[in-house]
Amino acid sequence: MENIAVIFFTFILISIISFVVKTLTTSSGSKLKGNSLDDFILKKDVTNVPLDSSTRHKYYEKFSKKRGIQIRIVFGTEYGASEDVAKTLYKKSKLIAHDYNSEDSQFHPRLVNCKNYQLLDWKNEHLMLFIISTSGDGVPPTDAREFVEFLDSTKLDLNHLHYSVLALGDSNYPQYCKTGIHVHDRLQTLGAMEFVRKHNVDMENAETIEKWMCSVLETLPTLNIDPQEDYLNLVEDQDSRSYNRNKPFQATIKKKYMLTTPSSVGDKETMHIEIDLSGSCLSWISGDALGIYPENNPPEVVEVLNAVKLDGTEIVYVEHPAFQVEEVTLQTALTKYYNLKDPSSALIKYLMTKDPANKLKLRSVHLISYLVKNKELLGEVRDVLSSCKNVSWSGQRLVDLLKPLQPRYYSISSSPLINPNIACITVASVKYQLLGKDRTGVCSVHLNDRCSVGTSLGVFISQNPDFRLPANGNTDILLIGPGTGIAPFMAFIAERVQEGAQGRTILYFGCQSKLKDFLYKDQLGQWEKDNHIALHCAFSRDNPNRKIYVQDLLAKQHSDVYQLMQKGGHVYVCGDATYMAHDVHNTLIDICVKEGLTKSGAMEFLSMLSSHGRYQKDVWV
Structure with a gap:
């Protein structure tokens, strides 16, 4: 079997290489004029x-x-x-x-x-x-x-x-x-x-x-x-009196504290951050998200400047949809207004025209990244710039070839019924390796490591109308949110408690360790003690013999889960779409089958719940 697997993967690799070589030397198959x-x-x-x-x-x-x-x-x-x-x-x-x-x-x-x-x-x-x-x-x-x-x-x-x-x-x-x-x-x-x-x-x-x-x-x-x-009279933005993605409010951080207890390299670092929206007239509903404009990591800005052999003092014209700025220094522009993570196609094209070596290198990586659907193979802007030679840069040319820095979105973890001027978010620092180098997330590390109480942030509300509590407080709800997926559920629970909702609130939460990253442990424990919630926790790394996830706990409680769905309850899932949400969905299908439905019947049942707003997801990749 091992020999067969080796032969199979060798064949696949040779096929990919052959395809790349053929594509690099012949036509693309496009019907467009000039189709190489x-x-x-x-x-x-x-x-x-x-x-x-x-x-x-x-x-x-x-x-x-x-x-x-x-x-x-x-x-x-x-x-x-x-x-x-x-x-x-x-x-x-x-x-x-x-x-x-x-x-x-x-x-x-x-x-x-x-x-x-x-x-x-x-x-x-x-x-x-x-x-x-x-x-x-x-x-x-x-x-x-x-x-x-x-x-x-x-x-x-x-x-x-x-x-x-x-x-x-x-x-x-x-x-x-x-x-x-x-x-x-x-x-x-x-x-x-x-x-x-x-x-x-x-x-x-x-x-x-x-x-x-x-x-x-x-x-x-x-x-x-x-x-x-032309007849079209585009009136001023209908949201011109309020703040939005193209007109963020300058809010300030009022409070922040660590939710996890990291003790070694690689442990999760997650913070609770409270942002003061006083004077903005911004309003939200539990389930909505807060959009935040971050700043790039200063050492990454320096690497970009070194790669293009510029010192950052050159004045450049900035074009950004959210900020009414015109001329700033190149260093300021790269820090605040441009995307340094994702190289634009315009940047790739420009570099390929400057040197044959750049052309061969970039078009090969570009094509392979497209074939395997992994654009990270190109690396970040600093990687691409550092790898290409014989290019003379001006600051204006550089920023003209970059994408604008986009906002990041965080589920609001507080209810406006508690305090309409304070929006809380739950932020896990993103740290990873790419092309053999340590990397950090743009917004998460900016918020957790470089922002302090009093720091100003450009923010706005991003509505999420497909993720809402039931109008009737007597309705039972099932909340499934491991990790930072618990954020909107903190708002949901607080709101149900504030309104005196009589329906059951059942929360399935998961994390790696009860001692290290059990988010909002004290508050959840108090709500459980006061009978506001039924709490089920999966700590995936605490059992050395077997990893336990939220879907495993759901499967154990299959009868209760199925009865809640059958009797008008609402199911909510928040968190990772690639694995967790997929596994939870399959577990819900298995639960329905175990309770007597066929697999096709179970899928139709969940589809019906979704179409009626009783199975709602707020998931991300």
Whole structure:
């Protein structure tokens, strides 16, 4: 058997290497013009040139009566990825024209957030590009929910509309591009004409995004669309009076303390942090998250500066969706406004044009990372920059090739019924190794190691309407949240206690060690003592003979779990999507089978619970 396994894996490895070599030396199989891998990755046109401060586009025009071929680039985003893609497409489409000799035939793109769909006169729209993310497992982004409901209910005849959809998601979730797929299906049902086929993008894969954009930009000039005057009056952001992802509130840390007791290298370091929102008028509901803009680790900034041989004092023009800044030093820009973890496709392309050695090295790693769906093989920005030679840098060129630094999201672990001005979060420091080097998470280590009481943070509320307590306090609830997955459940329990809910609250919590990382141990113990909760804990490392997880405890209590689900109870799962949530889901299926359902019947039963809001998940990869 061992020899067979060795032969099999050797065959697989040889096949992958052969495929890589063939792909690097021949065509990509794309139907696009110039379909070699070099043409695809290094496509040379003006759209790949970053814009300097004198030629930058104003992305959001409030009102324009420009005549031309009107293009609506409609995006729906939760965390900013779709908006970034939409802005890139906007810049590219501004640089092409249907007929350079006729102003009437110039393309005139406008960026439109899905939440502003009501401002569109659908009967007069002829060309629309939809860039839509899916939040988690099949859920539309908050800003796109009403738009999706509109598409579901409208009976408009859209046979005059040309469209294409780019659907973004994460394949770690079973329904990872569901929202974009659904938008595409509804548009077809309403008679709209797809001029470039829908592309599904897994984990912001640059190749897929680029293929779709190239195809769209090449096809646009071939469409027979009459020019018209732009009517669209985009009023100021409807949330302009409040704070949001593009306008964060500067809150301060009021209190922080360690929840774990690490005693050796590798032990978990998790902190409870209280953030003062006084004066913001921000409000939330238990189950919502707090978005936080972090800062990059100073030593990582220094490594980037060393790699490009700059000292950080150069003044650069900054373009960031959330911060109204213009000119700052390069060091400040890299610290506060740009993503130093994920190299952009624009950065990779630029480096590949500068030296044959860079080209061979990067395109090989780039392709292999795509094949094995592991973009971390490229490393971080500092790794890519350090590995490439013969590149001369200016600060402006560098930041123009970087992605903006995006916020991180933390479930709020406090109820607004207790204190509407204090939002608590539970933060586990992320520390890991990549390419043989120690690495740290951007936001978690910033919060836990570098922020102190009084530190200012840019924050906003991220709504999570699919993770809510039942309206009736007499309803039994089952909470499954190992590790920091307990965070929203701390808010749930506190709220149920405050309101005097009569329904049972059953909590399954898991961690490695009762002594080291039993989060909120004292508070949970008090709630259990006061009969507010029934507490079941799995300490996976305390038993040297067998690891115990929350799903093992659920399986032991199969009759009680099944009866709760059958009698109208609600089930909530929060935490890791890749392993924990998957294993818990399979355990719930097994429980239903053990209680008399067929496997297909059990799956249908859980699906019914989910569709009725009685099986809710807040999980992440």
